[in-house]
Each structure stands twice: as structure tokens, then as C-alpha cells.
Amino acid sequence: MLSFIVFYLQDYRQIIILFFLILWYIDGAIAHRYYRQFKNKFPISLESDRKQLIIKNNFAADQVIESQVDIDAVRSVSIRPKFLYSKGFKQNIGTVWQVILNINNGRELLVDEQFKSDRAVNRAFQQAKLITSQLEIPMIFNYSEGNCTDASQPLTFDDKFYVDRLQINRKPNRVHIYLKWKLTDTWQFLGEVIAQAGFLLFVIISTGFMVKFGSFLQEIYQFYWQKDFNFDLKNLLIFQQQADYFIILFAITIILIEGIRKSQTQHIYIEKNILRYKINRLEKARLNLTQLEAILFLPVPTPMVLVLTENEAMTINHLPSLDTYREMVEKIEAAITISPNNTH
Structure with a gap:
């Protein structure tokens, strides 16, 4: 018909x-307009005494809903990324970073979320650290892999016979990490491009x-x-x-x-206590390694390497395979001489 x-x-x-x-x-x-206006103004606040955690939902100026949870029942605080989609065509409009309290009975309590900003993940990280210090509970990044305590599991390569794809050049005062492009990478990038930009076609x-x-x-x-x-x-x-x-x-x-x-060459330069991230010749991020907090690989919702310092965050995307992301974590850690399980 x-x-x-x-x-x-x-x-x-x-x-x-x-x-x-x-x-x-x-x-x-x-x-985009909806999430920019409302999702960054999350209406939840937390208060605590020695035994109880008081959760206040401030939905309106004259409407506050309170609930209580035993502090001993709060197992951990976690951070997770989540895709946001439009209602009609289900197009991906961005990533929101959520801060969640994990209760012993399996319940999850969403207490904060940050959306559509280069600093969104860092703001979520700061909020989670604040809760961690106040409640004295561990913090993890959901779905993450890494060699630090913030990872939910250690790095695990899918291919046992994985061959290193990243090139590394060492000089007395600088380490340069970059990806050497191969023809086989084209098919994966083609699939990603068509999935994201092929709607019109x-x-x-x-x-x-x-x-x-x-x-x-x-x-x-x-x-x-x-x-x-x-x-x-x-x-x-x-x-x-x-x-x-x-x-x-x-x-x-x-x-x-x-x-x-998507296929532009990515470079990591590590000089003394500074990490610089470039795409081709354009510098995208510069981090102070003396304030390094964590280096993580997150395979979902979109693969990324996440580098966090006390006040900044950097993400690396568009690598050829999941194992290449894991290799990137290892290469960066080796370059800045971070011993495993001790990134803080």
C-alpha cells in the first residue's frame, strides 16, 4: 500500500x-533543547547523618519528596555513560554521564547526571568522589576495564593473539603514541559512518x-x-x-x-608531566599528569579511552577495534610509568 x-x-x-x-x-x-534545559538541573540532593542518608527530590519549589536509606546499605557509587535518543527518529543526540548509588538489595538510585559538555564526565566524576569521601564507599565506572581501582574489571583482550597496532616513539624527553592506519580498518569505519550518517541515503x-x-x-x-x-x-x-x-x-x-x-590520525604526546592529545596537528586536550586519577577503557555505549585528572577529563574515540582501545590504555600507562593497580 x-x-x-x-x-x-x-x-x-x-x-x-x-x-x-x-x-x-x-x-x-x-x-537537544530538552536535555540542555532540564537534564543539567538534576532535582536531587543528599544529606546524611551518622546512620541515615536522606534523599530529597526537589521537583518544584513547593514540592520536595524525601526518602531515607541506611548508610550501611549503600554498597558503592558508580558512574556510567548512557546514550540519549530523540523520540521520533531515535537519533543519537549525545551521551549523559550518570552518578548512581548502588544499594545492597540491588536497587539503584540515580543522584546526578551531566549532559552535552566536554566537562560532563569530569563533573560527574567530581560528584561521585564527593559522595565517596562523605560516605566512605568505593567508586567504580560501570562497564569499564583498567588497571586501577575505579575500573569494574581488569583489561581483558578479546583476541589472545592480538598484534599491537599502536606505534610508539621514545625520545629522551618525549614519548609519542600513534595509530598506523591499515586498509583493513576501512571496513569498520565505513560501517560506523553509514550507521551514523547514512540516514539521508x-x-x-x-x-x-x-x-x-x-x-x-x-x-x-x-x-x-x-x-x-x-x-x-x-x-x-x-x-x-x-x-x-x-x-x-x-x-x-x-x-x-x-x-x-573519523579516520584522522590521533597522537598522544607525553612530555615530563604533561599529556597532549592531538588529532592530526590540532591539539584537543592537555592534561597535567601530576593530578592523574584514572585511565580506563569503556566499551559501551560507544568505545572510548577515558583519562581523568583531578579537574579535567579526556576521551579517545574512533580506534579500529576494542583491543586497540585496551592497547592504548596499556601504552599510555607504560609511557607515564604508572604501575598496575596504582593510578591514584
Whole structure:
């Protein structure tokens, strides 16, 4: 039925595609605005005495809901990243960092979340450290791997025969870590790019397919009722109008731009007590290693290496495989001579 409708509206196909693209953009914009306005103003505060933890939910100026938990029942505080999606097209609009109290009975209490900021993970980390110091409970990053106490499990390589992918150059005053690109990496990056930037191309191809399938169904209908079948095989070509190819070219251009962005060479420079992170020649982060807190690998919701200091955080993304992220953690630790299980 949908193919029939699209077939009869094929003269308006470009308008239909543009309409859906506008809806897609509005859907993402509304979701971004909602989380920027409300999610950074988390309405929960904590108070404690020697035995009880008092949780206050401040939903409005005149509405405060209180609950209590025995401090001895609070097992740990954890930090976890979570993807945020828009309501309509389910597009990924960012990552929120949540701070959670883990209760002995398995209950989880969300007490803070930080969204859409380069410092979001660091603010969540600071909040978790504050709770840890006040309640004297351990802190972990959910789903994380690493050689420090903040990791939920140790580094574990998926491939027992994994061959190092990262190159390392040592000089008397500097260590340089970087990834040497291989042709086999292209397929993984292509999959990531299409998953994130291929929506437009999918809409164009699916619309063209429905037009042709609707045309084919129309010919069958005419043959059944009028005994007249005159189907031209050229009609099987999904794209016949010049405007279609311009739209396809535009979609492919977006995908290529996203692919170039993801496949840029990443560099880690460690000089004395400074760690510098560069993408190509552009410096993205600079950390003071004398304040180093943790180096972690988080495989979900999107793989990343997370480097945390007392006041700053740095993430490394877009490496070829999960084991390459694990190797990055090991290489950075070795370069700054951090002994295992002692990153604090």
C-alpha cells in the first residue's frame, strides 16, 4: 500500500524527502533543547547523618519528596555513560554521564547526571568522589576495564593473539603514541559512518525502491483487470531523474566528510608531566599528569579511552577495534610509568 502511495506521488518525491529531512532535524533539535534545559538541573540532593542518608527530590519549589536509606546499605557509587535518543527518529543526540548509588538489595538510585559538555564526565566524576569521601564507599565506572581501582574489571583482550597496532616513539624527553592506519580498518569505519550518517541515503534509496515497486504492482493490477501488461525493464532502474542523482551525491558527500572526520590520525604526546592529545596537528586536550586519577577503557555505549585528572577529563574515540582501545590504555600507562593497580 505504501509503495502504491509513493508511486502515485512520485512527482513530489523530492518534496517528500525534504519533508522527512526537516522532521528529522526538528526531532533532533527538540531533543537537544530538552536535555540542555532540564537534564543539567538534576532535582536531587543528599544529606546524611551518622546512620541515615536522606534523599530529597526537589521537583518544584513547593514540592520536595524525601526518602531515607541506611548508610550501611549503600554498597558503592558508580558512574556510567548512557546514550540519549530523540523520540521520533531515535537519533543519537549525545551521551549523559550518570552518578548512581548502588544499594545492597540491588536497587539503584540515580543522584546526578551531566549532559552535552566536554566537562560532563569530569563533573560527574567530581560528584561521585564527593559522595565517596562523605560516605566512605568505593567508586567504580560501570562497564569499564583498567588497571586501577575505579575500573569494574581488569583489561581483558578479546583476541589472545592480538598484534599491537599502536606505534610508539621514545625520545629522551618525549614519548609519542600513534595509530598506523591499515586498509583493513576501512571496513569498520565505513560501517560506523553509514550507521551514523547514512540516514539521508537510506531515505533516498528506499523512496526510489518504493516508487519502482509501486510501478510494478500497478502493471500487475492492470494485467489482472485489463489483461494489458506492458512493463519496460528500464522501469526497474531506481533512479532516472537528474535531481535524484544530485540528492544521492549530497548524501554521499556527507558520509565521506563524516568518514574523513573519523579516520584522522590521533597522537598522544607525553612530555615530563604533561599529556597532549592531538588529532592530526590540532591539539584537543592537555592534561597535567601530576593530578592523574584514572585511565580506563569503556566499551559501551560507544568505545572510548577515558583519562581523568583531578579537574579535567579526556576521551579517545574512533580506534579500529576494542583491543586497540585496551592497547592504548596499556601504552599510555607504560609511557607515564604508572604501575598496575596504582593510578591514584
